[in-house]
Amino acid sequence: MNIQEALFKYTLRLGDTNLILGQRLSEWTGHGPFLEEDLALTNIALDIIGTANSLLEYAASIENKGRTADDLAFRRNDRQYYNAQLTELPNGDYARTIVRQALIDCFDLYFYQELAKSKDETLAGIANKSIREVTYHLRHTSSWVERFGDGTEDSHNKAQTALNELWQYTGELFEMNDVDKVLINEGIAVDLNSVKQKWEKHISELLQKSTLVIPENVFMQTGSRNGIHTEHLAFILAEMQALPRMYPDAKW
């Protein structure tokens, strides 16, 4: 695999993860538990979709085959998507949405801190931009994890159930394949082992404060690096892609 090919696949993977998460989160728009939370999640979704747009535009330019960011977003099938499975799972209740978001915000913070040192200037620039936004996201979501976990019996149980169900999807975040190897050698990609250590420390401290327990002996789901997904991705794509698929020449 040459560097250009690896860089395209890497950038596409990052773009897909942001796009699907942003699309999922935006399902809360108009349905938040109260107005301020509605605004908060919508704002977070907007930041994430903005990052997805920057990444997919860059991916399209690396590929250089005349495809645009919109083509990448709207004209691929589920098996051609490389987002982490965690991002495509249904939102569930608010505790589940927040626990997932905190797990990902924390990953993103340490990931972008490393990616900001990349030799690829565009990726480093996008990462540097996102660090500032993700810092706000993590502050918000971790404050809710704490309140849910250390709140009422009901909120605690909902947060713990969410954690029990979601934990099996966290292994994927740190998986590396040939794409990563090629680019790590070039000083472009992030070695996810270093991110994993920081993430585990941060998350275990947060969960301890929140009286939540990491489930033990969990089988880790895998597949998204090869385009294998849960049943939920095809449904989210069907909704997201309906208009461009129905009217392929539609312009804003």
Place this chain on the structure above:
Amino acid sequence: MSLSKEHILSLLSEIPDPEIPVITILELGVIRDILVIDDTNIELKITPTYSGCPAMKQIEDDVRKKLTEHGFTSITINTIFSPPWTTDWITPQAKEKLRQYGIAPPETTTEDKSWLTGKTKAIACPRCKSLNTKLISQFGSTACKALYQCNDCLEPFDYFKCI
């Protein structure tokens, strides 16, 4: 004889921010570089405030409209990400305009890292100047704002958060 960079700057300084019309896009600090190639050719570098800021497209359109009116036929606008936009780039005059408009301007510079730890300074109410205010939500009506309320005059207000 092509227009000077100063002339272009004065043209751009007539364009208001689409979401906060009391300040201009120049005062906001999103225009990073201008390269006048000749009478009809110009290149600009622009940087987003927030990754998903929906106003960026509007700003681009407004810039194109303004420059087209002044004879430019080839206008290239490139989006750059580095260095990332920061509220430190909002000019002091613009911060005062924000305050008068009812939006509390960013109080701290990003240099002191308080935006990372969450220990922010007390935010002054833009109406009665009281420091006795409370955070309602980290996220407000646009990506760049948080919601506060003044405990003294009881008015809710937007705070332009530090980034």
